[in-house]
Amino acid sequence: MPGDVHDPTAPSGGNVYDLRVCRDLPGTGWQVHEHAVAGAWPQPTAGARAELARTLAELPDGSVVLLDGLVACAVPYLIVPEAPRLRLAVLVHLPLGDETGLAPGRSADLQALEGRTLRAVGAVVATSDWAARRLVELHGLAPGQVHVAAPGADTGPSAEGSEDGTRLLCVASVTPRKGQRRLIEALAGIGDLPWECTFVGGLDRHPGYVDRVRELIARAGLEDRLRLAGPRSGAALEASYAAADLLVLPSHAETYGMAVTEALARGIPVLATEVGGVPEAVGKAPDGSVPGMLVGPEDPEALTAALRRWLGEPATRRRLREAARGRRTALDGWDTTSRSLATALDRLRRDTGRAA
Template structure:
């Protein structure tokens, strides 16, 4: 099967959506499909008339297209035109658009099919637009070396510095437990929202945490692996997450995770007991204090993370789910 995979050109940091798209394309190829990934530049999710024309041209010429929802959901006329011309257009909706409800509804209705990376994101889409036929293809996880941990305990938060990711809230919480031994690292791009990244750095200085909390920027390769090797706890307290691939990445290293209630990260953590779901009504500093001072809790979370590591889904399974949906006869 030949597949053209259309991805947005205006998300340049290491987002979960970008990583999902790249891994899905890689493993569809491994299963025998021929995937052509095309980056569509534009001011998405709606774009200018010229942007949408560029998108329409990218839709032309393939019998099967997977289009990232950030591009496709704001361009229903282009999706409908391609489908009417005989192209199968599947919208991969990582997360419902915050705005542009009507455009998204029309695009989803016009598409050949819809793919979501989690039950959480599928439910959000259906809550906005009613009953939809959605294929859920949850992310896989790459095999990884087991964390060695650190003394004192090392906390990591792996996410681009964005207001949604709530790094300033984590800094505030850490400032409340300075009496305990710990180190921490905020690992993620500072380019996506420079003003917020400046707020994050200012908060670190305001609370006098420069010697204990590092803001590393986006890390890859050995530098990132060194952080995972040292990690004892991973924290993902975004206000919204479609899934939170860093959760399964953490578990692949045997590192327990603290996630925020009401987000897709809860689905990623599952019922493993490899960490906890934080209720925003509770003090985050208190939750971290409990973990840092309760050695039995630390051992329990760590043991459960190592157990969860053995059962993580691989990307081949994700790609197989998508390929089966694309190859199935129309419903």
């Protein structure tokens, strides 16, 4: 796993997923040994590469090894040589080349490295049906090699919500892929309406982008209404959800969107861009109603219009809140995630073959 997986100041969906898997897999009959490798993944230092190589080399032949894709995908020269003797599975939270804001040519380079890694290992674990299809198409993988273990959700206390729905929340690291600049521009377009918005998420992954976000907030005159709260976890994150009326996730790319189900697990409706696995995360309530609004990723006017609709139409707020409460009762828990992952690992352990 990445070295910051246990760092409460660096929360991420991938870290949460990894930690829950480590905690819950023993309940499916697996014995788990954790190893976190420090380094600026997926661009590791020489020391990080050496540590990963040493860790893999010390494992007995036939060991089942689950590797976080952030650690494994960009270093096929370390992973591929170990594939013939170890039973390797790679958990892909996001295809590396799908990250937003990469330098020209970097996306293609990462995609090529990732393909070499994934084609060599025995199993690939994706976090949504969309992501599984994406990986098969992107890297020419055999469909039977790719397994889905979608993130679970812990049902929390139902958020009461304010009558006017003005408390908006965005839970995402402040990075180009998460689209905070687009949300600021949309909020600037509804300055005539009452609202307040809190951005919860790490501020240190793309400092230049964070600077541009701050400048945009100031230029739009939104300093008193929009706050960058930084990363939150545990009770502080719970309090953020408890105070929210609507989760807004304006991402350019997502394989799933754990913040979506975290909000729905508290009965909070969602406004998100219709990208990747987000529609799967939003899902439907048992009665078929959709607990949120999805807008096109390249349609900023639609995001502004959806916010205006949420704030200006009490009937819309009531309908979406009712659907969110219904979806809350139907979400899968992390036990489902662990069982899905255990099934993939059990198959890998039984399989004596290797991917081409």
